[in-house]
Amino acid sequence: MxxxxxxxxxxxxxxxxxxxxKETFACDVTIISDKIEVYVGExxxxxxxxxxxxxxxxxxxxxxxIQVINGEIVxxxxxxxxxxxSKEIVVKFNxxxxxxxxxxxxxxKGGLMVWTKEFNVSSLPTTxxxxxxxxxxxxxxxxxxxxxxxxxxxxxxxxxxxxxxxPITPASPSSNSTTLQNKPENELNSQDPINQTxxxxxxxxxxxxxxxxxxxxxxxxxxxxxxxxxxxxPQTLLYIILIILSxxxxxxxxxxxxxxxxxxxxxxxxxxxxxxxCPVSYIGKLFSVQFLSVSFYIFLGLLVFISIVTxxxxxxxxxxxxxxxxxxxxxxxxxxxxxxxxxxYLKYVKYFILxxxxxxxxxxxxxxxxxxxxxxxxxxxxxTGFILTFLIIILFLSIFIYxxxxxxxxxxxxxxxxxxKLGEKLHLRKVDITTSCxxxxxxxxxxxxxxxxxxxxxxxxxxxECFICGDCLTSCPKNK
Numbered sequence: 001m002x003x004x005x006x007x008x009x010x011x012x013x014x015x016x017x018x019x020x021x022k023e024t025f026a027c028d029v030t031i032i033s034d035k036i037e038v039y040v041g042e043x044x045x046x047x048x049x050x051x052x053x054x055x056x057x058x059x060x061x062x063x064x065x066i067q068v069i070n071g072e073i074v075x076x077x078x079x080x081x082x083x084x085x086s087k088e089i090v091v092k093f094n095x096x097x098x099x100x101x102x103x104x105x106x107x108x109k110g111g112l113m114v115w116t117k118e119f120n121v122s123s124l125p126t127t128x129x130x131x132x133x134x135x136x137x138x139x140x141x142x143x144x145x146x147x148x149x150x151x152x153x154x155x156x157x158x159x160x161x162x163x164x165x166x167p168i169t170p171a172s173p174s175s176n177s178t179t180l181q182n183k184p185e186n187e188l189n190s191q192d193p194i195n196q197t198x199x200x201x202x203x204x205x206x207x208x209x210x211x212x213x214x215x216x217x218x219x220x221x222x223x224x225x226x227x228x229x230x231x232x233x234p235q236t237l238l239y240i241i242l243i244i245l246s247x248x249x250x251x252x253x254x255x256x257x258x259x260x261x262x263x264x265x266x267x268x269x270x271x272x273x274x275x276x277x278c279p280v281s282y283i284g285k286l287f288s289v290q291f292l293s294v295s296f297y298i299f300l301g302l303l304v305f306i307s308i309v310t311x312x313x314x315x316x317x318x319x320x321x322x323x324x325x326x327x328x329x330x331x332x333x334x335x336x337x338x339x340x341x342x343x344x345y346l347k348y349v350k351y352f353i354l355x356x357x358x359x360x361x362x363x364x365x366x367x368x369x370x371x372x373x374x375x376x377x378x379x380x381x382x383x384t385g386f387i388l389t390f391l392i393i394i395l396f397l398s399i400f401i402y403x404x405x406x407x408x409x410x411x412x413x414x415x416x417x418x419x420x421k422l423g424e425k426l427h428l429r430k431v432d433i434t435t436s437c438x439x440x441x442x443x444x445x446x447x448x449x450x451x452x453x454x455x456x457x458x459x460x461x462x463x464x465e466c467f468i469c470g471d472c473l474t475s476c477p478k479n480k
Contacts, residue, residue, distance in 0.1 A: 027051060029064075029103045031117040038099070038119050043074055043092045046117075048103055050085040059105055061085050068093075069100040070121065093121040235273050236302070239321060242269075243309060246320035250313055255470030258319065262326035270323035274379045310416045311423040318406055318413050319467030324375045325406045325413075331398040332448070338400055343450060346408040347465070354411040369411060402448040407465065417464035424463045431461045434478040443472035 032047040050061060061079050064087075071093035079087045093099035099119040106112050242261055249257045306317050318325055357369045374391035397404040406413045423429050433443050437458025444452040444459060451465035452472055461472065473479055 027105070029105070029113075029115040031101055031103060031115060033117065033119070036117075036119050037122070038093060039122055039124050040094065040096055041092055041124070043090050044119075046089050046091055046101060048087045048089065063105075065102075065104040065106075067102040067104065069102065070095050070097060071099050093119065096121050096123050235269060238269060240302075240305070242321045243306065243317060246316050247309055247313060250316055250320070250468055250470075253470065253473070255474060258469060261320050262323075262329060265321055265323040266326040266330070270327065270375070271379050274376065306416070307419050310419045311426075312428050314420045314423070314429060314463055314466055314468045315413070315416045316468055318416060319469055322406070324410075325403055325467070327375065327378075328394070328398040328403045328405060331395060332402050334399050336399055338402075343401065343407070346404075349408050350410065350414040353409060354414040357411045374405070403467070406467075407449065420463035420466070429463070431463060432457075433459050433461065433472050434476050436478050438478065440477065442475045442477065446471040446475040 028051050030049045030051070032049060033044060035044070038044055048064075048066065050064065061081065064079075066073065066076075066087075066089065068091055071091055074090040074092055076089040077087055079085055091099075091101065099121045101117045101119070103115045104112070242265060246258075246261055249255070249261070309316050360369075372387055372390065374387055374394050377387050377391055394405050401407075420429075424431050433452070439454075439458060441459075444454075448469070448471070449465050449467055451462040451467075452459050453462055454460075459472075
C-alpha cells in the first residue's frame with residue numbers, strides 16, 4: 001500500500017511538471033546583428049536564422065512574423081531554406097531609447113514563441129565643421145551640417161559696403177555663411193590644434209567605452225541565450241528531474257517504478273518532444289560548440305552530472321530515463337525465441353563505435369552520429385531512407401535481443417558503462433547480489449542484459465552491461 005501511494009504521488013509530480021511545459025521548441029530562432037548601439041535613422045542589416053530541432057515544425061517558415069518596436073523595416077529578403085533557414089532585413093529606428101526586434105511564431109502545437117533582440121538607440125552624433133582651410137577667416141557651413149548645439153547663425157547684410165581695413169568679408173545672402181565673431185566658443189576652440197587633438201582623444205576614449213559596453217551586452221545576451229537553449233529548456237529540465245527521481249527510486253529499491261519513468265520518458269521526451277535531447281549529443285556537443293564558451297560549460301556540466309550519478313549508482317540514465325532504451329525494452333516484452341548466443345560477440349562493437357565517434361567529433365567539430373540517430377525518424381516521421389532502414393533493423397532486433405542499440409551501438413551508453421566500471425573499481429557501489437549466495441542461478445536467469453557472471457563466492461554484476469533494473473536483486477531468495 002505504501003508503494004502504491006508513492007507511485008501515485010510520483011505520477012502526480014510528473015503530470016504537474018508536464019502541465020507547466022507549454023513549448024515544444026520545435027525550432028530555435030537567432031537574431032544576428034553586427035552591433036546593438038545605433039543612431040536614430042541609421043539603417044542596419046539584421047539576419048534572422050531559424051534552426052529546426054528534432055521535432056518537425058508545424059508552422060511554415062513564411063508565416064513567421066517580424067515586428068520592429070520604435071522603428072520600421074526598410075527592406076527584407078525572402079526566406080532562404082536550408083539547414084538554417086535565413087532571412088535578411090534592413091531596419092532603422094526612429095526615436096532614441098530602446099529599439100526592439102521581435103520574431104514571433106505561433107505554432108499550433110508549441111504555442112506562442114517569441115524571440116527578441118534589443119538595441120540602444122542614440123541621437124545623431126554632433127558633426128564638427130571642416131578645418132581644411134584654417135587661414136580663411138570666413139567659415140561656410142551648409143544648413144544640413146550645422147552642429148546641433150550651435151547657436152542660430154547671423155546673416156551678413158549684403159548692402160553693407162566692404163571696409164578694406166576689415167579682414168572679414170561680408171557673405172552673400174545665398175551663402176548662409178557664419179562669421180568667426182558669431183561662432184560659438186566651442187567651435188572657435190575647435191580650430192586650435194591642441195584643443196582639436198584633445199577632442200579627438202576624447203572621441204577615441206568614448207568610442208572605446210561604447211565598444212566595451214556593446215561587447216559586454218553582447219556577451220550577456222549570448223550567455224542568456226545559451227542558458228535558455230541548452231539548460232533551461234523543458235527537455236533538459238525533464239531529463240535532470242527524471243534522473244534525480246530515478247536516483248531516489250534506486251536508492252530506496254523501488255524498482256517497480258522503473259516502468260513508469262520509462263513510459264513517461266518515451267511518451268513525453270520521445271514522441272512529444274521528438275527525442276530531444278539526443279543522449280549521444282552530450283559527448284559530441286563538447287566538440288561542436290566553441291571551446292570554453294557558455295554552451296561548452298553547460299554540456300560539460302550535464303555530462304559530469306550524469307557521470308557522477310553513474311559512478312555511484314551505475315547506468316541509471318540508460319536504464320531508467322532514456323526514451324530510446326524504453327522503446328526497445330517495451331518491444332522486447334513480446335514473447336518469442338531469443339538470440340542469446342550472438343550477444344557475446346556483438347558487445348565489443350560498441351567500443352569501436354565510441355572511438356570512431358570521438359575521433360570524428362574531435363577532428364571535424366561535428367557530431368555526425370546524431371545525424372543518423374535512428375529514433376528521430378520514428379518520433380518526427382521524417383528522415384532519409386537509410387535512417388528508416390536503420391530504425392527498422394533496430395526495432396526488429398529488439399524483439400529477439402534485449403536493447404540491441406543500447407548494448408551494442410550507442411556510444412553514450414558505452415561511455416557510461418566505462419564510468420560504471422570505474423565506480424566498481426573504486427568500490428563506490430555494490431556489485432554483489434547477496435552476501436550469502438546459494439548459487440540457485442535465479443538472478444542469472446532473470447537478467448535480460450546478461451550482466452551477471454559467476455565467481456567463487458557466488459554471482460556478481462558486470463557494471464558495464466547492467467541497466468539497474470533490479471530483477472537480480474528482487475529474484476534472489478536471500479534478499480527477501
